[in-house]
Amino acid sequence: MPKLVKRAVMVVIVASRRPAPVPVWREERVGPGDRFSPMAAVVDLADVSIVRGGATLIDNLSWRVEEADRWVVIGPNGAGKTTLLQIVAAQIHPSSGVAGLLGEVLGTVDVFELRPRIGITSAALAERIPRSERVHDVVVSASYAVIGRWRESYDELDHARADELLASLGIGNLADRTFGTLSEGERKRVQIARALMTDPELLLLDEPAAGLDLSGRETLVRTLGDLARDPYAPASVLVTHHVEEIPVGITHALLLRDGKVVAEGPLEETLTAENLEATFDLRLALTRNGGRWAARAV
């Protein structure tokens, strides 16, 4: 079984306002022999639709994510957010349209080569992690894209990277615990560490704050903000129902309803009360304070 991890130089920066160091990964992403063209977007969907059982889940959607972008995708239940994420995670193919991913086109490339270049956290993935798995192994086993460590061999650099990722997410002390003994917030952090293990070019976070209490949400949103503002972190797409969960550092928003784009573009221009009202079909007051957003019905 091939190992998927790419080697990168890890640089630790320490910001004075937070105690935990956050690692960033320097890598020459573009160069001779690299399949990632400097002209290609990380995600480039053109008129993409997904149809299942006669229902149109994603309706003629076009969307471009650039390397420096940090997107939030917001929409009500059933809007098609997870379906959209499945396309950009190379898990499903469009029923029609063209899905460009990391310089490749879905349907013309081996998805098993594409998927390791994409880090993902989702409830569906978390459910597949054995509860008896050691936390360190949950993270390091991403190198082989396996869930549940078996007989793969890892070298010291793999183990060091997994440990440093756990430490950078503030859970280095949990490395020897089993996944099943962790709180929901701790599990979310382990998943993010796992998603970053292979130094992905695209990071997908499907409702990372779901199920967290206020303290857990705020801590996670701060961590996600650190990642979003890290210039060496990968392009990212964060899916949520709640504007309160948008970290500082997110650059763009896509508002989705019934599989269609209501609005998309730079965050400040796109995340307006008017656009949110159209997305959620609700009269709303939207406020922004200290770079964070809040919405309530009026």
Ligand SMILES: Nc1ncnc2c1ncn2[C@@H]1O[C@H](COP(=O)(O)OP(=O)(O)OP(=O)(O)O)[C@@H](O)[C@H]1O
């Ligand atoms: N295989 C399928 N056949 C028919 N409809 C489906 C299928 N899979 C999903 N759907 C429907 O597609 C719609 C979009 O689902 P999706 O999970 O992408 O929405 P979502 O925005 O992520 O919702 P939520 O916020 O509730 O998680 C939903 O109405 C769902 O019931």
